[in-house]
Amino acid sequence: MTTSTPSFSPGLEGVPIAESALSLVEGQAGRLSYRGYSIEEITRPENTFEEIVALLYDGELPSAARIAEVEKDLQSKRGLTADQIELARLATKVTHPMFALQAAAASLGPKTNDFEPHVATAQERGMAAIARMGHLVGVIAQAYAGRPYEGPQPGETHSEMMIRMITGQKPSELHLRVMNALMILQADHSAGNASTFTSRVVTSTKSEPEAVLSSAIGALSGPAHGGANEASLRLFESMGAPEGAKPKIERMLADHYKIPGFGHRVYHVKDPRSKVIQTLAAEVIEPGSRVSELYQISLTVEEVATARLGDRGLFPNVDLFSGCVFAAIGIPTDLFTPIFAASRTLGWMANMKEQWESGNRIFRPAQIYAGPTPPRDYIPRSARA
Template sequence: MTTDTPAYSPGLEGVPIAESALSLVEGQVGRLTYRGYSIEDLTGPQGTFEEIVALIYDGELPKPARILEMKRHLEAERGLTPGQIEFARSAAKLTHPMFALQAAVAILGPMDNDFERKVSTVTERGLSLTAKVGHLVGVIAQAVAGRPYEGPRPGESHAHMMLRMITGKEPSDLHTRVMDALLILQADHSAGNASTFTSRVVTSTKAEPESVVASAIGALSGPAHGGANEHSLRLFMEIGDPAGAEPKIQRLLEDKYKIPGFGHRVYHVKDPRSKVIQTLAAEVIKGETPEADHYQIALMVEKVATARLGDRGLFPNVDLFSGCVFEAIGIPIDIFTPVFAASRTAGWTANIREQWDSGNRIFRPAQIYVGAPVREYVPIDKR
């Protein structure tokens, strides 16, 4: 008997894992769209995270009244209990903020574990998580910085709340707009990226949405995925000077090290998000500042690495320049990936809903067994 086993594709390259109407990544032309609208348009001067959450969830560009409604909804949902705040603050003293966030999101889950019976609440739960994860990132950043808890203010937008809580300062309008743009840019990136795929897989076990998002945060933390933004800025700090970029990149490539912020499974041209981030960089990176120095090094890394890797289709991805912009608006380096997580929670949770809407068959792919054949057990005294 013959079986039609599909060819093994390491990393599931090219294997569709879901149908999604949320976002489209077009790797050859370098385009990212949410519900058909380009990220360049969505990150324009009027773009807000609330607008994009409404777009992703509703499928259409929201009218002003709907944006206001979404703003009020997220505001109403972002509250945390004193116990949740204390837990997040304690976790932030024990581990990297990303792991603290993962733990703090997991404990947002309910006392029961029977989401299938409550699946009609999937939109409500997803929006509540989107609101709460941003707040939690602020809580964790405050604890890491040794500041007391100071929560969201009435009427404050999601971006303003996050930036104020993270930095401990009143953000300017420019910085709030840049924060909105960063949250918009990272909100979704097709169902196939590692963390969103994780959210699909965990959803397929009928897990509670909080558990799904905690799992996705774990996937995002890795340096091959969201953690690359922190790693690229650390690399620039280590390089220290634009003239140091060439020898350092040369050495790293000789050692077969992957340059953080470079390369992508789908994009074989420059990541469109990194182009938007560079326009933001031009607005906020000014004067003789550490971020200006780091940005000059980033540009040199781009030049040197593109000369060596460009002909193989490897170009800057979202994480090469994002760290410099995060730094310019006052976000500490170990909070970069948690901010990414807060943004991507919108996409993860919308994918949870799509996964349920699509029938939610459990993911159970096959393996190719390469181990020992079936053999006789040997009792301990005979080995």
């Protein structure tokens, strides 16, 4: 007997979903590159988020003039209406900042729903989404902290605006550099990660870019994806002092608890982003601080979990250490994933543009049906038990 049942890969493991020239994740080599440039290079101290916006859109490292142009472009596009600001602040009263961000991002959409004739504006709409998402995260952080709205200041770069609005403090040079590096590291991660795949699926229905954005934010929110940065810091906080961490984490692993910030579908070595983040951690975490204790706990988690799971190809991912670095620059825990979303908006929007450029056929995969064989004999309601 022949069978036409297609093979099924749970979680689409190993199934290509797009052709992309944006970023490459090499799981065995433990390498991540944007347009061919390794993340270790593009997070050098002088690199800014704007520079990587230009790199991902243009495909080449930008000149100083191009970087200045991107800075100006983001600044000119980041305005929000009073209603959008009020909506974001209101949403923050009723729900987690990440869900408030999802709602607020949807409110950035136009009053029409007809993007296809305007697809030539995909990059412009993407740039507006990047610019306004940074601003929105600031709005939400201020509302969450019970502070009044204080918007972007003239001439502020994207990271400067975000960190000032989120923390209420003008950032030091070091904090600004760390923020830029974190935003760059989180900006893209191939088309196959769950939220970017979501952005491509929603794009394929010819949706407006802001609908793509809000859907991708929902996908990122989960603790198996972007929400792991928040979950890992909360785990470390729950462990108390670093001295007691080892037996606690051993017990968790014995109970098959999934450690947030550990394991990856593609990397079977230590995530290269986590190594860059540890370099930042060494610079920015103040010795003797509570964050320094939390970082010690994260190192214990790495040691114990690697000893137990390393031979199965499970190692720290980007989220094991990123929370400690965010905390060290004064970011509240509930804002970690919204900042991840603001960073990844670049990847989502660049993938949206690429999806349109590559034909944009609607995603419509198959299923393997496991229900009763039709047609079943219908039973009228009056005859049912």
